[in-house]
Amino acid sequence: xxxxxxxxxxxxxxxxxxxxxxxxxxxxxxxxxxxxxxxxxxxxxxxxxxxxxxxxxxxxxxxxxxxxxxxxxxxxxxxxxxxxxxxxxxxxxxxxxxxxxxxxxxxxxxxxxxxxxxxxxxxxxxxxxxxxxxxxxxxxxxxxxxxxxxxx
Numbered sequence: 001x002x003x004x005x006x007x008x009x010x011x012x013x014x015x016x017x018x019x020x021x022x023x024x025x026x027x028x029x030x031x032x033x034x035x036x037x038x039x040x041x042x043x044x045x046x047x048x049x050x051x052x053x054x055x056x057x058x059x060x061x062x063x064x065x066x067x068x069x070x071x072x073x074x075x076x077x078x079x080x081x082x083x084x085x086x087x088x089x090x091x092x093x094x095x096x097x098x099x100x101x102x103x104x105x106x107x108x109x110x111x112x113x114x115x116x117x118x119x120x121x122x123x124x125x126x127x128x129x130x131x132x133x134x135x136x137x138x139x140x141x142x143x144x145x146x147x148x149x150x151x152x
Contacts, residue, residue: 016046016059033078037070097122097137097145104133108147115145 011018023039045063048054054062102115108129114121115135126147129135139146 013046013049013059016042016049016063020046033074034071037074038067041066041070095140098139099137101134101136101150102147104129104131104135107131108133115147 020039020042023035023042027033027035027039041063044066045059048062049059097117100117102117104113105116106113108124108126111125111128113124113126113129115124116122123144124135124147125141125144126135127149129149134150135147136150137145138148
């Protein structure tokens with residue numbers, strides 16, 4: 001314990017940088033983006049401690065505050081990134097079809113049918129329509145596209 005204390009005292013503010021880099025390295029090994037925010041907070045505290053002399057108690061309090069702020073801001077940022085962005089529906093192919101229009105190659109009969117989309121065939125449900133009807137995807141139910149005829 002005394003050796004660790006001596007090491008911390010000798011390294012001074014640089015211990016925050018070492019800890020921050022270790023936390024960033026741990027982020028690579030652990031899933032999610034949790035240790036990233038603690039690592040960034042530690043690096044900021046280390047930088048401030050290099051520029052401004054402060055007692056170690058203040059450094060620890062500052063690290064705690066910056067960690068909380070970084071986690072909260074980081075979570076908000078990551079949530080926004082997940083909902084915006086071009087690939088938001090990457091693994092939800094059906095959801096990406098909503099709003100698109102197609103022409104029925106085969107009729108919808110008994111509320112069920114299929115439509116050709118690019119190089120695949122999708123099951124559709126909706127009002128009975130003859131072949132050649134222009135339809136719009138209005139929703140998704142599992143792997144079935146919910147469609148409605150296009151007016152006009």
